[in-house]
Amino acid sequence: MTLSTDQLWSAMAEEARTFGGNEPVLASFYHANILNHDNFAAALSFHIAAKLGCDSVPAMLIRDVFHQAFERDPGIVEAAVADICAHYDRDPACDHYGMPFLYFKGFQAIQAYRIAHWLWGEGRQAMALFLQNRIATVFDVDIHPAATVGSGVMVDHATGLVIGETAVVGNNVSMLHSVTLGGCGSGSGPRHPTIGDGVLIATGAKILGNILVGEGAKIAAGSVVLESVPPHSTVAGVPAKVVGRPSEAVPALDMDQHINGSD
Template sequence: MNAAVNDLWLAMTSEAREYGRNEPVLASFYHASILNHANFADALSFHIASKVGCDSVPAMLIRDVFSEAFVSDPSIVNSAAMDIRAHFDRDPACDHYGMPFLYFKGFQAIQAYRIAHWLWTQNRESLALFLQNRIASVFDVDIHPAAVIGCGVMVDHATGLVIGETAVVGNNVSMLHSVTLGGCGSGPGPRHPHIRDGVLISAGAKVLGNIVVGEGAKIAAGSVVLNTVAPHATVAGVPAKQVGVLSVDLPALNMDQYINDDA
């Protein structure tokens, strides 16, 4: 476990002890989800597997798959820690590190997707697709396991999020509920958007086709984006048009969704 993950884990265990003392009804929940585990990876595998397990494929079998993935690719655990910090830093409603881990389905869905993606890269496509289906059923988030998603990602609320097969999402991206990164066409090759680092995609936005949304761009709520977006541009409307240029480098970090303040 690297230092950043270890520091996060120490903070989460300290929080869990405090909140368990303050709310005895939840003490066993905090113990089972966090305090009963030796490290962040063990807790993560237990908690997310318990969400996506079902009668036909029990949570303990899925947890074994998670643990296998973490050993094979430790960056999955590091990315999860960065995602938690993204929620803590960007969401004013998130006032302790355990909140995304325990309660935020956007965070939980992305971590389950990361395992599905690892399975896809290992040519275990049937299990990857099974996890995709469970993620969609449990969290109302549909991410194709072949999609590529970076780290430091915050998906706030998350209900109705769709990310297609050939989509690529960079690092430090923020998205809200009902965002679609959708395809255009049915032929071979890339059909979905490439979202560069630091992009903010507001609620209900639809980004369609093999286009690029440049680094640090902002997409206004409810927009339908059909063409490439320049870096640090603000776009809005149906179809979306450029309405401004951002004065900040990475709008995903400050979550400012207004468009009138952009020059």
């Protein structure tokens, strides 16, 4: 279920008050990152910028860049809300809305990427590449700023995720750690995969080249995908072959890792 920005912010603030009261050691942490801010966008910019700041580019300057992006493209904040709801709905370990915001580096890396992507579109490639490097250093997630990523995306654990320059990721996609959306060839045209809506990409899958993974498809763990994948099919192996069909129309939502559903 996707909440509005105001609904999500109210839920996060109530959680922060409760958890801060129950664990006084963390009261200042919840205050600094959630309760001290007027809205979700302000808290998001503060929290992610604090992680990305460094000696040469302090968090305060990075936060200013986030504010510019949020003001000029409100869709960035809307996508962040959808991403939190995706984690809450799909990850059984996520039992409150503030958890992805505060603790999940997959969520945090995607939000930082969104700012880098906005900068890239604004012609500010130097700043975008700086953020790409900081995201890779801090979160161990490497997403080229020119890549296109939809909303409602859940990246679980996230360590080792790589998304190349011309990759396209649709809406409501779920992927796990060590996934690579890699390139093939050295030309200037598209050379990375396009991932359709609702796709589930399991741990360690490598999807390489200018190929299409159709909507509602499932990529099994450890697969190496070198050819386009039909919609609503399951592929597995090295190289990956079609081995069945997901049991649900949108496998990204139920996160079932079996080859042919739960049977």
